[in-house]
Amino acid sequence: MIVLFGIFLLTLLVITALAIVRNDSLYAAVILNGIFSLLMAASFFLLDAADVALTEAAIGAGISTVLFLGALALTGELEKSPTKHRLLGTAVVAIPTLLIIFAFFDIPQFGASDAPVHQHVGPWYIEKTPEFIDIPNAVTAVLGSFRGYDTLGEVFVVFTAGIGVLFLLSARPLARRNEPFVARDPHKGLRHYLVPRVVGRFLIPFIFLFGLYVQFHGEYGPGGGFQAGAIVAASLILYSLLEGERRCLVVIPSGALRWLVAGGALLYGGVGVVGMLLGGNFLDYNVLASDPVKGQQMGIILIELGVGLTVTGVLLSVYHAFAGRGKL
Amino acid sequence: MNVLGLFYYWVFAVLLMVGFYAVIAKPNYVKKLIGLSIFQAAVFLLYITMGKIEDGTAPIFQAAENVYSNPLPQVLILTAIVVGISTTALGLGIVVRIREEYGSIEETDIKERDRK
Incomplete structure (x- = not known):
């Protein structure tokens, strides 16, 4: 079947x-x-x-x-x-x-x-995850701990791409460099359509909550920072589509978004540096707590949080960059 | 089972090349980017197919002893998907800028304007 x-x-x-x-x-x-x-x-x-x-x-x-x-x-x-x-x-x-x-x-x-x-290393990861990290989801264990360097690299690629989009789209087009800047229809959104408004208002809190669940339950079930970041960003994008961009920017101003983008990547790198200061290697979570297994779990929760913040920040800033640009 | 296994790989080959066709033959830049994302998705499918073990389950440990599929390809692809959307967004940003400066996103129009 x-x-x-x-x-x-x-x-x-x-x-x-x-x-x-x-x-x-x-x-x-x-x-x-x-x-x-x-x-x-x-x-x-x-x-x-x-x-x-x-x-x-x-x-x-x-x-x-x-x-x-x-x-x-x-x-x-x-x-x-x-x-x-x-x-x-x-x-x-x-x-x-x-x-x-x-x-x-x-x-x-x-x-x-x-x-x-x-x-190769696949069976070893499955065998050793319960012993070293003791969380049920082997994918999160490999992502956060065994291959933490890879994930750090990926987070920085996401970060760089987000910065790149902001650079490209915050420049004013040559043809109208002298005109005053007018954002495209910032107030309206879809508020005057009844069905999307009612359904959307009902859905947004649940999507947001689901995003948080995926973030903090990633060690036990499918989920983690990357998925949660995308889901939380999706709920805020839906809010922005329904209520208009300006009201979404009141909820999370673009300055705060930039802090999210940089702060998440910094948090990830910071956890690595703290590990070094406590006498371990870069991104070695064993030293974060007195018990190595607890240290690993703490490290994974922290870096997943960093990943989630960066992904939410990048996706939302990219969305605002596209949505806020007037058509030529 | 064997036929299904080969079918997964064949679909990988077809999707890969359908995406590639859009990149090389379509003059529209947005269409090229969509083709690139199909190409990407095909590679994701290849990795995940290789990680599957027969009668296995997702690598999330349960009380009963189970066979678990290989978590490593899944980790690589999970991060690759997010990186993929970020790079696609960057590509779209460049396309938007091209549209603003050239007034078109068709390769033929842009080459013509550059020749002048």
Whole structure:
């Protein structure tokens, strides 16, 4: 039954991807991209990746759709020029596809536990997580502690990308450098539409609460800073869509957002430095408390909080950067 | 099971190349970015497929002894998704700036204007 469902989802994924590429309307392509992400999240869940499914659903289907729509509002909704070199492009793409499909006949069988992937550090993480860290979710343990350096790097990539968007979009366009700056319709939002307003007001607190639950329950179930950051940002973006940008900026002013972006990354790096000051290595949480296991748990909670703050800050600032920019 | 396993990898190949086709053949920059995100999603699917162990469950420990799938690919992809949306946002920011300076986001128009 699961096999059939898997094949069904994968087929839908391919159909959706083809529809995205063939569609002339960018608006339709973006909405289809949201559907694509949701199907992808369901496939991840079938493949035992609950944490990844949660992330993909929150980010791919939620935030990325909003960001693409925000960009489309500034750039236009139709693809104007036709596809160039259609035949050549198809050939360039078809040959590698066939080659990759051919190459995969040699890959270890799907789900085989003796595949090379499962011979390296994976089993060791599963075996040692209860002993060293003693939290149920091995994904959080690997993310926060065993591979904390990787995650620190990823947080800084997110941070840098957020700063980059702010730099790009806070500059005034050349063509109207001399005009006074007028933000696009800042008061209105969707407040005059009854159904979105009522449903949205009802949903926003629950989405926010769910985000906090995902943040602080990440050690026990699927979740953690990355997912929670996306969900909290989604609830605030929904608030901003309904009530207008200005009221959302009253709740969290853009100055506070910048502090969130930098503070989260600083908190993560700071936990590492505190570990060094207490006599351990960088990002070694064992020394944070008298009991090494308690120290590990404390470290993971702190760095997950840092991740959550940075991700919320970056996604919200990026959204405000797109939404606050007037169309030329 | 074997057929399903190969099917996952085939779908990876097809999605990868469908995304790549949008990047190389479509002149519209937003469409190129959407293609890039499909390309990315295909790579995510490859990693997660490799991490699966038959009859396994998600690597969250329960009381009963279970087989758990490999957590490492999941961690790598989880962070990659968030990094992916940040870089896509950066790309969209650049597209918006291009639209403001050139008045178009079609590659053909922009090349034409640069030639003048």
